[in-house]
Amino acid sequence: MAAALPIIDFAPFLSPNSTLSQKEDVAKELDRACREVGFFYLKGHGIPEDMIASMLAKARDFFENATAEEKGKIAIKNIKQGGDNARGWLRVENSEKGSHEAVDFYRPVETQSPPYTTGMGVNQWPSTPPDLQDITETYIKRLEHLGCEVMRAMAMGLQVDPSVFLDRINKAFWNLRILGYEGRKSKKPKPAGIGEHTDYGILTFLLTDATKQSLQVLSKSGEWIWADPIEVNEFQSRYEFTQANLNNLKGCYVCNIGDMLAEWTRGAYKSTLHRVCHTSDSLRISIPFFFDPNWDAFISPVLPDADGKLNEVQGIRYRDKFLQSVDYPLWRKPLVEPALMP
Ligand SMILES: O=C(O)CCC(=O)C(=O)O
Numbered sequence: 001m002a003a004a005l006p007i008i009d010f011a012p013f014l015s016p017n018s019t020l021s022q023k024e025d026v027a028k029e030l031d032r033a034c035r036e037v038g039f040f041y042l043k044g045h046g047i048p049e050d051m052i053a054s055m056l057a058k059a060r061d062f063f064e065n066a067t068a069e070e071k072g073k074i075a076i077k078n079i080k081q082g083g084d085n086a087r088g089w090l091r092v093e094n095s096e097k098g099s100h101e102a103v104d105f106y107r108p109v110e111t112q113s114p115p116y117t118t119g120m121g122v123n124q125w126p127s128t129p130p131d132l133q134d135i136t137e138t139y140i141k142r143l144e145h146l147g148c149e150v151m152r153a154m155a156m157g158l159q160v161d162p163s164v165f166l167d168r169i170n171k172a173f174w175n176l177r178i179l180g181y182e183g184r185k186s187k188k189p190k191p192a193g194i195g196e197h198t199d200y201g202i203l204t205f206l207l208t209d210a211t212k213q214s215l216q217v218l219s220k221s222g223e224w225i226w227a228d229p230i231e232v233n234e235f236q237s238r239y240e241f242t243q244a245n246l247n248n249l250k251g252c253y254v255c256n257i258g259d260m261l262a263e264w265t266r267g268a269y270k271s272t273l274h275r276v277c278h279t280s281d282s283l284r285i286s287i288p289f290f291f292d293p294n295w296d297a298f299i300s301p302v303l304p305d306a307d308g309k310l311n312e313v314q315g316i317r318y319r320d321k322f323l324q325s326v327d328y329p330l331w332r333k334p335l336v337e338p339a340l341m342p
């Protein structure tokens, strides 16, 4: 099936051998994808294939093998229960809003003891599988670096000083979520999923298993289109790259703009609605990495208004956006089962 979303080959931006004009070409393509669609496939991202495979395998291991008791131990707790409302496991059982299970991890913060405030607690790592924490933390370091590089490319495309972004993402309050969607043949008649929403941060790097027909994106013409996983070897690379690097570039991320980046670009970049309607009969694993601003970053538009003015007072502090958003408001509308596409 042809990819309906633009595909950005990021390798020339990352390669030390590229010329400035090759980097600018990437920045332009990225800029166009962000303005026109708000969603794109990212290939040539340099995250090793074995690291990606191992993240997916470990997340699957958790959803297949962790006991109910173990999940309960790491369940998200509210402040009164000694938790922080945000970090840990949760199960959403709601046929209207879409059912799924997830474990959320956030950038560690210097915490004292409870009572925590929202988001300011400690990550709760499961004991199944035992090496999930190590592998995930190594993966997150790579993704944080990639997030900064993509923001550098965006600054180039927007023709703004990169430090405007980089100074506000150097302690990115990221959120890595492992998600499990039950197979359709389970007891429940409704498909698993997540109702339509936009993400609230800067940029999401979504890693999924090979399951097709699950994530959908609302196109400009108002149609829901499938954003199925694709592999880079389905496409010809337009750039010279060493074989060693190519071996590391198999899977593509599905990336999308969040509300904070839409705010940052005065709406020029779109935070696009998407939803999950998981139609297959087996468990689907997805791992979004939400690359978000520093906790205290003040985000005001980097592009001028119609009168050519930048108003640095107008804007939003990321922690305020987070506090408004974290109460899992991902399902603004009931999940509607889409007609399966051919
Ligand atoms: O699982 C997916 O494909 C997407 C999940 C998602 O949109 C989210 O967690 O915000």
Ligand SMILES: [Fe+2]
Binding pocket: 197, 198, 199, 274
């Ligand atoms: Fe999302």
